[in-house]
Amino acid sequence: MDPSLFRYVWQHSRGEQIFLLLVILASLPFYWISLEVPKHIVNQAIQGGAFEGGKQTARLFEMSLALPDFLGGASWRIFDGLELTRVPFLFALSLWFLVLVLINGAFKYVINIRKGILGERMLRRLRFDLFSILMRFRPEDIAPLKPAEVAGMIKDEVDPIGGFIGDAFIQPIFLITQAGTALLFIMMQSPSLGLAALVVVLAQAIIIPILRREQIRLGRERQLASRQLAGRIGEAIETAPALHTFGATRYVEAEIGDRLGGLYRIRADLFRRKFAVKFLNNLLAQLTPFIFYAAGGYLALVGTVSIGSLVAVINAYKDLPAPINDLITWDQQRQDVQVKYEQVSAQFSPERLLPPANGKAAAIPPADTPIQLTSVSVQDARGVSLLDRLSLTLERPGHIALVGPAGAGRDILARIVGRQFLAYQGSVKIGEVEISAFSDLELSQILSFVGSDPLLSPGSIRDNILFAAQRRSPALGDISVLVSDNAQYKAFLEARRSGNPLVSADADWTDYQALGVAGPQDVDEAIRRALDAAGAFADINRFGVRGRFDDSHSDAFLERFVRARQVVRERLVSKGMSHLVDPFDPQLYNAGASVGENLLFGVPKGKKLHMDSLQRDTFVRSILEAEALLEPLIDFGLRVAEMAVETFAGLPPEHPVFERYSAIRPEDLPRFQEIVDSVHARGTTRALSSSARTRLLGAGLAYIEPRHRLGLVTEAFTARVLRARHSFRSHLPYQYSDEIEFYDPARYMRTAPVGDNILFGRISYGIANAPERVYALARGIVEELGLDKDIFALGLNFEVGKNGWQLQPAQRARIAIARALVANPQILVMENAFLAFSSTEAESLLHSVRNAMQGRTLIATLPSSEQAEGFDRVIEFDGPRIVTRDIVTLAQSA
Template identity: 50%
Template sequence: MSLNFFSYVWHHSRREQLIVLIFVVASLPFYWWSLDVPKRIVNEAIQGNVFKHGEAGARLFDYSLSLPDFLGGATWQITDGLLLAQVPYLFALSMVFLVLTLINGWFKYVINIRKGVLGERMLRRLRFELFELVMRFRPEDVRTTKSAEVTSMIKDEVEPIGGFFGEAFITPAFLGTQAITAMAFILAQNMWLGTLSLSLILVQGVVIPYLRREQIRLGRMRQIESRRLAGRIGEMIDAAPALHVFGVALYSAAEIGQRLGTLFHIRLQLYRRKFAVKFLNNLLSQLTPFIFYTLGGYLALKGRLDIGQLVAVIAAYRDLPGPIKELIDWDQQRADVTVKYEQVVGAFYKDTLLPPDPVREPEPIPRDAPITIVGLRVMNGRGLVQIDRMSAAIGRPGRVALVGAAGSGRDILPKVLGRQITDYQGSVTIGGHEVGAMSDREASAVMLYASGEPFIMSGSIRDNLCLALRRALPVPDEPKDADARYWREEALATNNPIVSPDADWIDYHASGLSGPADLDAAIIQALRTVRGYDDIFRVGLTSKLGDDLGEDLAERLLGARGAIYARYEQLGLASYVETFQPERFNANATIGENLLFGVSIGKRFEAEKLAHDPFVRSIIAAEALVAPLTNIGLKMVETVAEAFQGLAADNPLRERYSFIDEAELSELWPQLQGTWQRGQRRQFSPELRDKLVGYALMYVEPRHRLSLIDEHLVARVLRARGSFRDFLPAKDAGEIEFYDPERLMPAATIRDNLLFGRIRYGKMHARDKLLDAAHAVLDELGLESFVVSKGLEQDAGPGGRLLSVQQRVTVHLARALLRQPDILILDDALSSFGASEAHMIMENIFEAMAGRTVIVAQSNDDDLDAFDLVLTFEGAKLAGAERKGSPSGTQAQEGRPVAPVREPQPQEAVK
């Protein structure tokens, strides 16, 4: 990108700029006539100068064309005009003035619209180019870049620059020509008035920009400080968990407060300077009208200037300060915007960028092309050598282990091979292609890098798994309607991609898939390989069923309910589940669930809001449940208040009563104690009673074990269940879905639909046994993929925050295997798993990557028998290389080669 603002604007928008400039030039004659007509209205129509000699009428719109005397002085009459009396003459000139005003207004409208569209297009182009630049930053530069600052620059700091794109050439041309036209008109009316106004305007044009230099400097400081503030706030938000752990919120607040104070001080100085300059500018602007009224009036009284001329001069000058002031403002904005542009583009300007992705698919690199490392030397930002003059050749395909202590070359070489470090000396090539100089598309076509700290994008789990596959080059669809043509033309005008992100970007061929129908099966297989399938399946079971089911699928799911119970009977697990039955109280469900006997569709009948709903309160009162439920809630609060004192944070009892918040309890408990002391234990306020009833509605006897449910309470709850269903207003029928053994419940989870009940508390490993049996049945019925697809649609959260660390790693590994890369580089990727789990995942990866290359960073204690080649590092140096299967191995010292895997003879080193 050009560092010169005007060069950038002219390069990308000169055609549109010239079109608008044509409109500007075309508007000038109409502007001149609009200045001249008021003079004619006053002198000719009102004062009647053309009727002074007794004429009854005067001609208007009579135009002729005459040649100069030296060309013969011939005259051609174009039109004789209209012969009008004084009053019609006045009205005709007034109509001319109105028409000219409308024409000038139309020109301004067209110019401003085209100017605005031009500015918005250039802003879109600039933002996209900045985004493209930051996506080509080297990994080293990305790690030192604050994402909040980059976001602030692309989103906010370029906004005023975008507003100036349309102003860059058009505004000075438009306003300048208008000011010159008005000034020329004033000089044509009276030389003295014109000279004086021109002198004041020149003073205004020189003094004001000079005074605004400090204003520009302060504006630059404000921009830099605002960017730093955004970056620091972004850092603190990312580090919020650590700040909470250390309890340093007050220090963080003090730091942000100081930064805000600095920004306030700069902005205060800026406003003082701004309004001082504005005051002076307004003062100079008003001096000229003062001179016109004084000197012009004097000349008119002396007969040296007629009234029409004075009115025309005043009218012309009335329009003059606007363009002059806007030109001065434009000059200030020019200086401000060019500085901002240079700062923003300079922040994105790097000496070295990754090469852009090629438009066409790169030529494939042969699978047996070796990885050749010659004289590799890597230093960090502090000058510490991390790999020192390493030379080696790694044959492909094969399994390669990089072994050494933490922090040694074994942690650095995977990052070099995986292009996480591109600033190195020496050469690292694959099939003759320098790794650090390859584009992302070229490198990712042959290898993928996976670390133990993967980044998961916001979106569904499926989106994240398919992310690695979205590298096809879809052919843009031809626009089918005017709206599609508009979007395409605008994208082309701003050099934005014309292919929609909604197109099918998945590269099925490179992933070994025949088409979209194979994708789900490939995803399931990849998840099984990295042992993440069970997690996704369980997530799917806890997903809402939804109402977008086909008739056949709904029938199969309903049939699966019976098949699962039959399997439970066969395995002796049926007693582990208490099903929902209309005439029975489900002891393993909450009192609230038993009362509703259904699933809340909206938010009205959610468990937390149940006790506060007027209709539910009326049902509870009608069935005399207020007092017993209040007592249950009171007993629960008493138990929690007594039991939580001195209880460890990880005690299961806290989880059992997790719906009673400790902060809420500390406020509630003193109120209850105060009631007892006044001897009014049952005289609770309505708010307090509703809170206690709400706790009672979440009570489950087998879980909370306070022996608070008896036969009388059960009978009342069952009566209340019937009343709730019978008296529920028709307008609220859509708020709840009642349990029905013959129907599915779209608002309930898949698990609740399949089990149609609650798993009994107190049964050892009951949940795992039941889910495994249900899994087997769903697999037999061909419904497993449906459950998995529901799990894949769940949101991963920003940065994968809704997933555990292990789930994030399994998603990352699964999407890498989906791509089926020729080279898979695992840089401590399994560190979040236990030793046995990591070993099983590694074996599965080796099996899935058979015939291809896997490079793994290992510790000295790991089992290395499965590897074909082991590179051992001692600090920054390659201490040796052992090719498995040879009697003594092949040792590689500094300057010696490492024998390529699968090669019988070692190659000589390249120095």
């Protein structure tokens, strides 16, 4: 960043600044004339100066051009003017004054609009430049930064800088010319009055900035305190689970309160100082009118100054305090903004930066170019050696294992080769190019890195994996196409003026060549190969089976899944497996579904009929009452509660038995214990409170006979539920029509997951290996009908959440490995990438990754040489030093 704000602004907005300067200069003649006109209105029209000697008419707007005497003194009349009587003469001058006011207003409008747009454009450029520089920070420089503080700096702290940028050059010029013009006009009417105005103006210009220095100091303190507060709040959010675990929330709240108190004191002092200075400034500004009215009035009485001139002076002075005050304010803003800019510039000016992506491209080394480390040393912040004068050549291609205890030289070496750490002494080269000299774009074509932290971004699995291939610079496109799209063309021009990328992120940035595919239609296949190598293919399929197709898919597309449903049913029957699935049949009670699900016989689309709130819905309760099911279901709920209280009391909430067998959540057990005790004491559920009966009804609606096995569902009961199902659907109110999608064997249900649509039933409980057998059959039919790719694509749409929190740790790790593999790097560095897996899973995954990296370079950190069997080279570390450079593995000796 340029350390000078004004140099930065001038460098990027010179043309616009010059244009605005020309507009200001063009406005001055009109401003001067507007100051003259009031004098003529008073002297010539009102007092009759133009009609002296008994004249009935006078000429207005007469224009002539005369040469000076030394050129002959000739003159030419350009316009004879208007011959007007006194009243029209007055109105014409007044109308001329109004026109001049409008012209001056138009000039101010144009200047202010262009200044504002210039400021916003430069703010956009400044924010982008800061972010662009941030992306070039070395890993060790960016690691200690607090995200909340840095985001606050780019978003909030530079905002006042952007507001000032439009005023940086133009505002002082505009204000000085306006104030100078008004002051010069006053002096030409009366030197003594002009001198008095000048003295007051100079007093304002000297005293006020001195008093405002303390404001600037307090402003700096406020900025620093606000930034530190934002950083601490960000830390508290990141460590919230630990705060809750150790009960430290009150302590942190007290700390935040202390910081807020300090910030309040700074802001209160700033508030007092600000309005004290404002009071003094207004006092000085009102002193000059007093002089004009007293001294000017006296001069008018003695005839030294005409009444018109005095009126013109007072009219001119009304335009003088505002520019002077604005100029003082501008100077304060200049100092304040300069400090802010210097602080931001210093924060974004580390000693060394990575090369820019658009810089001069380095030649990409061939795939067999070795990695050469020469005298590489690393020390931590305490001075402890992590690597000690390491010189090493890593031949390529080849699979290299770095073995040793965690935290030793093996880890730091992997991070250096993966360019995750550059604060080393010595040299690390790929061919003839130092690894720190590659831009991100260049290095990404050679090397990929996977660490212990998967670093997933919010978005779908597909987005996260394809992130590794979002590096192809899209073509700008035909300019004629841009011109035909007015909004797109304007966006293009603004991006160019603001120094932002000319191609939108909505363009296609995917590097299909790196993915090894011809185009967008083959991208999912490339992702599939990478996920298969990372062992995540089955997980993605599960996400797809649980996913839902959105409204963009046609009915014809979805009919293929209805066909799969029919084939599954036929195969279950033909293979003698029909007893493994209870189908959704409108005429039958589904034993594998809850009572509530049997009642609705559909998938809730909204909150009204959601299973968690079904027992509270008035329409549902009216149907249950009409079919004499309300009291039996409350009794069902009591039996379920008694069973849960007796069976699950004392078990930890996370115990899997709750999820598998209980219709009651662990946190609700104490309340159900109270209800059970109350019923036992009173002998009936009818004496319970309304809320207690509702709870029992909810437990009764959640009852599933094969799961809970209390023998409550009889043939008579199922017949009543089926009648209630029919009544529910027949009498469904209009306002409920968008709340549920009913099961229909002949139609695809968009609200239901894909798996439910294909299976269209519930797998029977209590039959050994039933789920595995059913899923294997369904999976074969899906592949047979060519639906597997659609399900896989739907699984890729699964949203991973912030930092991948929607995924299990092992799933996050697998997706990170797939992301590293998808773009087919020459070199893959894996540093502690298998920590989320068991030893068996890690061994299997490593074998799969090695197969995917055949013929290329793989560098992986492993805890022991036994796990490195089959590697081309094993390098063993003991602390910062290598103890064994080459171990011939069993595979090599064989």
